[in-house]
Amino acid sequence: MKFLQENIERCESKGIKFIPPKIEENKAKMASIDRIVADVIKSIRGDKKGKKVLIIGGATYEAIDDVRGITNLSSGRMAKALAKEAYERGADVTLWASFESFEYINSKKFRSVNDIVKLIEEEKENYDVVINCAAISDFVVEKREGKISSGKEIELRLRPAPRINPFLKKIAKNVIAFKLEEKEESVVEKAKELIVKDGVNYVIGNTIESMGSKEAKIWIVGKEGLIKELRGKKEEIARDIIDLI
Secondary structure, three states, X not given: OHHHHHHXXXXXXXXXXXXXXXXXXXXXXXXXXXXXXXXHHHHHOOOOOOOEEEEEEOEOOEEOOOOOEEOOOOXXXXXXXXXXXXHHOOOEEEEEXXXXXXXXXXEXXXXXXXXXXXXXHHOOOOEEEEEEOOEOOOEEEOOOOOOXXXXXXXXXXXXXXXXXXXXXXXXXXXXXXXXXXXXXXXXXXXXXXXXXXXXXXXXXXXXXXXXXXXXXXXXXXXXXXXXXXXXXXXXXXXXXXXXXO
């Protein structure tokens, strides 16, 4: 083993890169094809090397009782595209998500708004940028124990959920937020309002048509106003968003 380690170190000193194995059942196994491809691309592109990036994506779920909850139609596709793009460009990427992530990206799962708040409070890292594209509920509900009986009318009392973007400034130098609107006409103005309200650096405006879709139309808005308007696959759009880092 010592001989092997010495030779690995000798190769690394010559610029040869090694892709670490994945650990399953306490055994080191060959990295997945996806990991190998991503790391090869990372070694070629790498223009964001040294940047620490946190991406938050997916849908929150606010429990009504033990079997029901309030959620939304977010697929997490944009967050996956952003995480993959940032990783392949050399960034040190962390992903907080409501879905299963890439096995080669450091990730943590959340379910509710309060889960995200807890992750922020427990975070020890300081990031260069946080990109929050999660579809986070605007409301939370008081959860009832067990299962609410069916066949009768019930009332749910919703209260405003804590706003996540202002919290993110505690763990990052820069924050890129997303703003979802129903109509295109209001996207840019609402994005500019969010920059002022939450104190973020950029806002990516989009419409409800993008939810759960493979494609999207977005408006990249900065403190001075509209920067760029784009339409395309989310994997393509991710390149322009990561360019902001």
